[in-house]
Amino acid sequence: MRAGDLKVGSFVEIDNKVYEVVSIERQKIAQRQPHVKVKLKDTVSGKTLDRTFVSSEELKSPDVSIRKAKYVYKDADQYVFLDSESYEEYRFSEESVGEFGIWFVEDVDFDIILSNGIPITVRLPKVMEFEVTDTPPGVRGDTESGGSKPAILSNGVTIQVPLHIKKGDRVKVNPETKEYIGRT
Numbered sequence: 001m002r003a004g005d006l007k008v009g010s011f012v013e014i015d016n017k018v019y020e021v022v023s024i025e026r027q028k029i030a031q032r033q034p035h036v037k038v039k040l041k042d043t044v045s046g047k048t049l050d051r052t053f054v055s056s057e058e059l060k061s062p063d064v065s066i067r068k069a070k071y072v073y074k075d076a077d078q079y080v081f082l083d084s085e086s087y088e089e090y091r092f093s094e095e096s097v098g099e100f101g102i103w104f105v106e107d108v109d110f111d112i113i114l115s116n117g118i119p120i121t122v123r124l125p126k127v128m129e130f131e132v133t134d135t136p137p138g139v140r141g142d143t144e145s146g147g148s149k150p151a152i153l154s155n156g157v158t159i160q161v162p163l164h165i166k167k168g169d170r171v172k173v174n175p176e177t178k179e180y181i182g183r184t
Contacts, residue, residue: 001058002057002058002059003036003038003054003056003058003059004036004055006024006059007021007024008021008022008024009021011043011062012040012059012060013059013062014051014060017044018044018062018113019040019043019049020040020043021039021040022039024038024039025037025038033056034054035052035053035054035055036053036055037050037052038050038051038052043113044096044120046098062115062116063115064114065114065117066111066112066113066114066123067083067084067085067086067111067112068083068084068085068109068111068112069081069083069090069110069112070084070108070109071107072107073106077093078091078092078093078094079091079097079101081112084109090119091119092119092122096121100122100124102155102157103128103155103157104122105130109125110122110123111123124176125175127173127174127181128172128173128175129171129172129184130154130155130157130171130173131153131169131170132151132153132161132165132167132168132169132170132171133152133154133167134151134152135150135151135152135161136150137166148161148162149162151165151171157173157178159179160180161180162180165183170183170184171183171184172184
């Protein structure tokens with residue numbers, strides 16, 4: 001694959017590691033070859049890397065596939081997922097998942113990224129729903145716009161929510177940024 005053909009969400013192999021393209025900036029400077037400035041995310045560690053390529057540069061395209069799988073349970077120090085179609089089991093260690101393990105909720109679909117048929121990482125959904133298990137009470141006059149307060153979700157994560165949210169409400173959250181999106 002050529003660097004000029006890269007798109008957000010595509011995968012590339014560099015130094016035997018699989019990276020996902022997070023952002024792209026195309027640069028055209030007078031009387032020079034076009035360049036592509038790319039932000040890459042390591043699919044295993046989650047670390048980002050900034051690289052610049054000449055648009056015509058050839059890059060290695062890894063054999064990557066994405067499968068839908070439900071999180072089913074935690075077995076000792078491993079998270080177990082079940083493929084929604086083939087019922088194949090995928091296991092990830094606590095170490096490889098890192099801090100994202102707190103977002104694994106039973107019976108929720110996650111994207112499993114496979115490289116050459118081997119599971120390498122789990123991709124979190126963009127939006128997840130949780131119940132608010134604890135938050136300070138609202139004050140008369142609270143509105144939807146305005147301040148925020150801390151709230152503890154059913155998975156134990158604390159996020160900032162608007163003042164009108166109360167204990168027992170179900171909220172939508174972006175798990176990657178831990179941001180409140182809305183009420184369900």
